[in-house]
Amino acid sequence: MSWTPVYRWVRQIPRGRVVTYGQVARALRLPGGGRTAGRAMAACPPGVPWHRVLGAGGCLLTREPYSSFQRQLLAREGVEFLGARVNMARHHWHPARARKSRPPRGV
DNA sequence: CATCTGACGACCG
DNA sequence: GCGGTCGCCAGAT
Numbered sequence: 001m002s003w004t005p006v007y008r009w010v011r012q013i014p015r016g017r018v019v020t021y022g023q024v025a026r027a028l029r030l031p032g033g034g035r036t037a038g039r040a041m042a043a044c045p046p047g048v049p050w051h052r053v054l055g056a057g058g059c060l061l062t063r064e065p066y067s068s069f070q071r072q073l074l075a076r077e078g079v080e081f082l083g084a085r086v087n088m089a090r091h092h093w094h095p096a097r098a099r100k101s102r103p104p105r106g107v
Numbered sequence: 108c109a110t111c112t113g114a115c116g117a118c119c120g
Numbered sequence: 121g122c123g124g125t126c127g128c129c130a131g132a133t
Contacts, residue, residue, distance in 0.1 A: 001130080021115055032129055034115035039130070042114050053114080061114045070114090 017093035058086035
């Protein structure tokens with residue numbers, strides 16, 4: 001299985017926006033669902049914004065030391081956290097509506 | 108070849 | 121809202 005399409009798709013995610021593993025899996029019709037997307041991200045080559053891919057509901061599924069780093073990268077992009085999760089209502093990215101998508105204001 | 112192990116997510120109590 | 125279970129499936133041991 002080649003992850004190339006997955007990385008190409010993930011690279012489209014704008015700064016300050018996030019998606020979920022399940023979403024990636026559905027968008028690309030990956031067999032095996034979100035877990036397959038997770039495997040792809042675990043082998044992420046440089047240049048791919050892996051930190052913008054979260055678990056369902058906006059939770060971080062990475063473990064230390066990645067989780068800390070991921071949280072830091074997201075915060076740096078102005079992504080707001082509500083406890084241990086990302087405020088999906090505000091940052092979730094919908095490719096179909098990408099035309100209007102722009103970084104949330106007031107960081 | 109048998110098992111275990113996940114960067115998942117839907118369900119259920 | 122939270123933790124446990126189960127289906128899924130490719131790699132590693």
